[in-house]
Amino acid sequence: MTATTAMGMKMHVVPPMIIPEIPEGFAALTKDDGKAREYLLSQTWPTGDPFCPRCGHRKVYSLSGDRLRCASCKYTFQPFSGRWINNGALSPSEWLRLITLFVEECSVHQMKQELNLSYNTVYKALTAIRFAILAHAIDARQLISAATGLDSYLKGNRLTGGPREMRMDTIPVYGILRRDDLVFIDLVPGFQAETLFHFHMNFHLKLIRTGNLVYTDRYKDYDALIFCGNDSLPYEVIRRYDEPPHIDAVNDEFWDFAQTRIKRFRGISCQRFPLYLKELEFRFNNREKSIAEIITAYLCALVPVQESA
Ligand SMILES: [Zn+2]
Numbered sequence: 001m002t003a004t005t006a007m008g009m010k011m012h013v014v015p016p017m018i019i020p021e022i023p024e025g026f027a028a029l030t031k032d033d034g035k036a037r038e039y040l041l042s043q044t045w046p047t048g049d050p051f052c053p054r055c056g057h058r059k060v061y062s063l064s065g066d067r068l069r070c071a072s073c074k075y076t077f078q079p080f081s082g083r084w085i086n087n088g089a090l091s092p093s094e095w096l097r098l099i100t101l102f103v104e105e106c107s108v109h110q111m112k113q114e115l116n117l118s119y120n121t122v123y124k125a126l127t128a129i130r131f132a133i134l135a136h137a138i139d140a141r142q143l144i145s146a147a148t149g150l151d152s153y154l155k156g157n158r159l160t161g162g163p164r165e166m167r168m169d170t171i172p173v174y175g176i177l178r179r180d181d182l183v184f185i186d187l188v189p190g191f192q193a194e195t196l197f198h199f200h201m202n203f204h205l206k207l208i209r210t211g212n213l214v215y216t217d218r219y220k221d222y223d224a225l226i227f228c229g230n231d232s233l234p235y236e237v238i239r240r241y242d243e244p245p246h247i248d249a250v251n252d253e254f255w256d257f258a259q260t261r262i263k264r265f266r267g268i269s270c271q272r273f274p275l276y277l278k279e280l281e282f283r284f285n286n287r288e289k290s291i292a293e294i295i296t297a298y299l300c301a302l303v304p305v306q307e308s309a
Pocket of ligand 1: 052053054055056057070071072073074075
């Protein structure tokens, strides 16, 4: 959103922050660990019957404790085995409270205070939430891959890995596509940070940099290309422009929405960047919906098996 001041200068007006609502029923579950667990189980097994997370077989035996065993492949598992929610040491009601705070876009610091958990515990659980959101995007398979580097966070179906080192020739580039009321943020195959520096130097593609974040003018069907770099990049070659790039000039609803949030992305690594981009895409495309239940269902879904694993 832009407004023109008395001086005739255009200034950016931050749109009012819409705090998404948490339904009453959902809020009530966060206060009762037993009910919270029942709710999570209903998302885990939507038909009510447990099934094997490894082979999908529906005949399972109950063992002692929480354990179950598949009658077909003999795999012994627990209700949340192999699911995104299995990554994080939170109780069922803590998970639902964390989801509430995530929906309300609280800071990690606020979450840790509210939940009385350590920073690392909250941070890891948030990573599971963001992976679960990304895993439900239509291009998830392309995104959880070596091309983005996100594959290195997963060991089998557990988020126990870490980032891989990235340079100019491996930092991936994403494209922002606006269609009607929706946004799609894609991985641009074959493009790396290096490609955009080359286009800038040799073909005058406009680059705008704020911190480690670099975005471009229109490129083919994309309203902008974007990447998150690191300290290895030659940012000093980026020229300044008097005219804003397309996405800054057109008063775009998504870009307004994204920019207030991207400012809080400071310190985000190039490796984790796609998680935040797909979170923005998800929040924007579902801005009219109650997302707490959607996120819970995503979190209870099975982690997809990696092809290379
Ligand atoms: Zn099985």
